[in-house]
Amino acid sequence: MHLSRYLKQYPCRDNPDRVLLFSTRRLSKAIVPLSVLRSVEEGTLSPENMATLTRLGFLVPDSAAERREMLTVMTEAEERLKKAFLMAVMNLDCNLACTYCYEGKQRGKHYMSPETADLLVKYCEETFLRQGKDLTIDFYGGEPLLSLDLIKSISLRLKNSAEKAGTDYAFTLVTNGTLLTAAVASELALLGLKSARITLDGPKENHDCYRPFSSGKGSFDLIVKNLREVCGIIKMGIGGNYTEENYRDFPRLLDELVDLGLTPDRIAHVMFAPVSDTLGEHLMPEFNEGCCSADEPWLVDASIYLREEILRRGFFTPKVQPTTCMIEFKDNLVVHYDGTLYKCPAFIGLEGLDVGHLESGIRDFRASHNMDVWKKDECLDCAYLPLCFGGCRFMTLLQKGAISDVECRKAWYDATLEELLLQDLRYSLKK
Numbered sequence: 001m002h003l004s005r006y007l008k009q010y011p012c013r014d015n016p017d018r019v020l021l022f023s024t025r026r027l028s029k030a031i032v033p034l035s036v037l038r039s040v041e042e043g044t045l046s047p048e049n050m051a052t053l054t055r056l057g058f059l060v061p062d063s064a065a066e067r068r069e070m071l072t073v074m075t076e077a078e079e080r081l082k083k084a085f086l087m088a089v090m091n092l093d094c095n096l097a098c099t100y101c102y103e104g105k106q107r108g109k110h111y112m113s114p115e116t117a118d119l120l121v122k123y124c125e126e127t128f129l130r131q132g133k134d135l136t137i138d139f140y141g142g143e144p145l146l147s148l149d150l151i152k153s154i155s156l157r158l159k160n161s162a163e164k165a166g167t168d169y170a171f172t173l174v175t176n177g178t179l180l181t182a183a184v185a186s187e188l189a190l191l192g193l194k195s196a197r198i199t200l201d202g203p204k205e206n207h208d209c210y211r212p213f214s215s216g217k218g219s220f221d222l223i224v225k226n227l228r229e230v231c232g233i234i235k236m237g238i239g240g241n242y243t244e245e246n247y248r249d250f251p252r253l254l255d256e257l258v259d260l261g262l263t264p265d266r267i268a269h270v271m272f273a274p275v276s277d278t279l280g281e282h283l284m285p286e287f288n289e290g291c292c293s294a295d296e297p298w299l300v301d302a303s304i305y306l307r308e309e310i311l312r313r314g315f316f317t318p319k320v321q322p323t324t325c326m327i328e329f330k331d332n333l334v335v336h337y338d339g340t341l342y343k344c345p346a347f348i349g350l351e352g353l354d355v356g357h358l359e360s361g362i363r364d365f366r367a368s369h370n371m372d373v374w375k376k377d378e379c380l381d382c383a384y385l386p387l388c389f390g391g392c393r394f395m396t397l398l399q400k401g402a403i404s405d406v407e408c409r410k411a412w413y414d415a416t417l418e419e420l421l422l423q424d425l426r427y428s429l430k431k
């Protein structure tokens with residue numbers, strides 16, 4: 001047996017005779033005596049230890065086979081799971097006037113038409129549901145709840161079609177939260193709404209400054225009022241966009257939420273993400289949870305600090321997990337309001353990066369999206385591959401003007417992974 005190449009080892013800070021092992025492929029971790037690792041090298045490992053380390057993915061029988069398997073691991077997982085995921089941009093309109101809004105130039109009264117919604121339903125029925133695949137749609141905007149009637153109509157039809165096909169239809173919302181009342185959530189829950197993510201950009205005074213209504217009035221109080229009412233009906237996640245200047249204010253938001261009765265047991269997850277100069281106007285603020293990364297040193301401190309503050313208060317935030325680009329998955333798509341198809345929401349409107357239309361289907365995008373960009377020795381031999389798979393194509397595009405290479409996250413993982421794993425260990429032990 002051999003040590004997996006997708007294994008990270010970190011000496012224990014309080015005990016030099018022990019080491020923290022983390023399998024990036026299995027996402028398993030354990031603290032083991034150094035002597036156990038030595039006996040792997042010497043070939044003297046006990047059968048019990050060998051069985052345990054193999055089960056956790058730390059040991060593999062064949063290193064070359066393990067490396068080969070990585071080439072197909074995602075497509076095989078997708079085939080096995082039979083789950084399709086769509087992001088549907090329902091409109092580019094909004095009732096807020098966020099200061100950093102990504103839509104800038106694109107923003108306006110552009111809505112998905114009933115005809116395009118018909119095409120969307122037909123496409124989903126033919127491509128996914130009748131092929132035995134479960135389907136989740138993430139409705140997105142602008143503000144998706146400005147298209148409430150169309151979301152209801154699409155969901156009712158897809159729910160019925162899924163039932164007939166013996167598959168499952170569910171949907172989620174990325175909403176600013178101002179229109180998500182208890183009545184709306186209850187009605188949508190009957191049609192398959194499972195969860196919604198709202199954005200709070202820091203404590204009240206910060207949020208109201210960044211995310212006012214078009215009238216200039218702050219939106220914090222209304223969002224929190226809705227949040228308190230709907231968190232018992234559907235799962236509610238909270239996101240927030242921080243900058244280098246304001247990230248240290250975010251813990252105050254968490255305290256405000258608790259004071260308002262929004263305790264960790266009522267909130268499904270909290271996850272903050274950066275807005276930065278590098279990402280600039282291209283970023284979709286509600287989408288950047290763990291997807292985009294930016295190569296700026298302050299982000300290391302900010303992300304570790306904020307994750308600690310979230311966990312310390314008992315809120316849930318995802319454990320270390322892969323941030324695999326949705327481009328990699330055949331059945332992951334973005335549908336723009338006009339029916340144009342993309343593989344990533346950040347590509348919307350970028351020339352040459354649409355992949356087809358609901359009416360005509362998908363074209364071959366392997367070359368335009370440089371699909372095999374990570375299938376090279378440097379990545380296949382990298383312990384971070386199962387977390388990274390070549391990083392974010394959009395970041396490469398921003399940095400190099402083309403999807404010509406991977407967005408290497410080595411430096412990012414070197415700087416953050418150990419600390420994030422220690423957080424996961426500390427806080428899961430407390431539960």
Ligand code: SF4
Nearest residue numbers: 291325344392393394
């Ligand atoms: S290109 Fe980047 S932003 Fe787009 S889906 Fe992939 S990882 Fe996410």
Ligand code: SF4
Nearest residue numbers: 379382388408409410
């Ligand atoms: S892009 Fe960089 S971090 Fe990611 S797998 Fe390749 S070498 Fe590793």
